[in-house]
Amino acid sequence: MTAKPECHAALTAAGVPVPPALGPVDGYASLRAAMTSAGWNRVFVKPAYGSSASGVLALAVGGPRIMAVTSVELSQGRLFNNLRVRRYDDEASIATIVDRLAPDGLHVERWYPKASLGNRVLDLRVVVIAGQARHVVVRTSRSPMTNLHLGNARGDVTAIRAAAGEQAWSAAMRSCVRAAACFPDTLHAGVDLMFRAGWQDHAIAEVNAFGDLLPNVLTEDGLDTYGAQVAAVLPRLR
Template structure:
């Protein structure tokens, strides 16, 4: 069995997957750096099982994606700068096409990676399959059209998300009450440019909120009705559930005092057992069943990270997002395996079956 990874060699996910492969007694996978795929077209060939990992968190790769997607060829963006998301997505499509053309056996479908990454497309797909998601506004193209659409829908509170992106980059939790508008976000305006900051902040001035939205809008926006999340110990929470080979396995609770629950923003891991007890076994099993249904929407993907929210009161739940590369849950073991060990076990089962 020949295994390869398309990814950034410095990425922790690549190293953890390679370690899991070797623990399983298999040869170390060959790593094909994204920069080589994008710059030179070097990809795994026929007969190789290929794991596709995230091209993110590398400035050079980000610049190559934007250039390949028709964006500015001005080199890497500044650290944390939110820029060129639509062009990067277009570049990702080209890069994934090259990987697919190499003829390897892909463990992650390029079409499904793209569908998960494009939030409007993912939301539409889940909606069509009957998966519970927060309702979405009609498309908006700037702050003025956003406020008009909110007024028509009668929604005073929404989540404004860039159409392409991850890690809460550029996401705003926006609330409007008459002339008063507030937004909670990790986005920061500096020198007329927009950056993703690890400190979540609150904006109360409408002009600066409008400016942030208008800077994000050219790359596309996806706006959902605010979903009131359940809370424990004065922290709202949601779950990252990693589904592997169709089975919801590894779960992390993300608890926060702000609407943004991403752990890299300084939020805390919650107690899975406490959340399961608060929800009750029936509600918990229903939520896990929903995560399995999400995986059924992406049958060509070995794994997916599902962000699942319980509504306050625990009687309902909804899917916030689906992440093609959302399997980094360090220290979370199920049957003695982390997410990467479980993926390798599933790969070995697949190989034996064929």
Template structure:
């Protein structure tokens, strides 16, 4: 097996996958840098098996993805739609040599566009929060929320990741409260690791209007279950269609991402609290999610149990969501699990099954009323 990794060579993702490959007794994978891909490097040839990793955490790669003259300032929220277009163009270049990709280009295109991802999950009957029809600014958002009868929503940049640019918004009449990772300065918007709380409507309206140009996806805010004094959700990694690894994310606010200073919760406690039936139902949903992206080796699924623990829903699905350092299942981390799937036949079986499936791309969006998709019950 001739493995190649497309990634940023100094990034720990590339290092962790390389270690897993070597530990399995396979030859060291070739590394093709994102910078070289975007500069026109020759793609991997037919016969190679290619893992495409995240292009993030590299300022020069970000500049090349956006085709910008200069790098963005550190943490600057700029050019998200351009970055998405650059990512897809880069993956097409990688695929042009005829290699076998472990990340299907059409799957990545859907996974990295929250609107398309939500539509694909909805079409497959996966429980997700209901979404509003497209909105392009604050007044349109308030109007759509009023029509839907919603008082709480998550406002998300369509092409954002890691909670960048997300606003958790609650309204009551003209009173508003927003929790967001956005830090607004006179010279731009920046992604902050310290979420901020805003109660001034004019400030919140200005934030929404400024990020709306990148495209928005707005979902109903469903009440998450909690453990102790924190709300929780679960990042689940599915490999070759099967959930294999999970980590609990526990927060005192609405944004649970671990890099925002939140805590890893106790998975055993969460499973015991939910109960065997609810956990099994949630894992069955994760299998359905993975089946929505049937030509991709792994996906990262953000799963939330709702208050009462009987229901659950899927908040996000991530193309590059397998970085769970120190999380082991049967002694293997997420990277070792993927290498094992490549060597024990699971990937071949998963891909063969996918080839017999009809295309799942191009699913219609939810109707204009933003109708609710009922969360699953155990």
């Protein structure tokens, strides 16, 4: 789960819907060449082994214009992870960031147009425990980065479920369960789920080994994520 290219490959092999990805890139020049070859002008560039959106760039290119949204702070040629999401629109800075990240490996996916509600884009963290989608948190943002620790806000699960419709919601939950099933030796997984704008489709962004910290999110029987994990494992110990 912590190796994004390998995780993406495992999900793809299992038929789980994921955004398409580019092959390996080793820096900014090869990234732009691969984007041109694929005909993509918007991508998410992710460190292959990163977490919590650290080092992630939402990159858009349109003719001579270029823009990247990221939590990376570039200061005096050095990179820092910052909780304030910022925008770069000069190619030199963006190239420097990508080239500095590239030696540790990059995973590049086509930008998936996320659904929005109330002028905020959104995705969901779905915690799958023992083969069941048990807990859901909606993460909403005014930027492409939805991680809650970046100052974003939780959304209303009921409203999102209603907007998607029961059929699309159920299909998305099944995809989350299938994604978690790609890792049969783990009891739980935090699955990042994206609905496409218009709610007609969905894709899995990532699967997280440590994605179960969801305070105050309870199941119908009153269990938080940790309580649900204990309840799921106890029968196996008898």
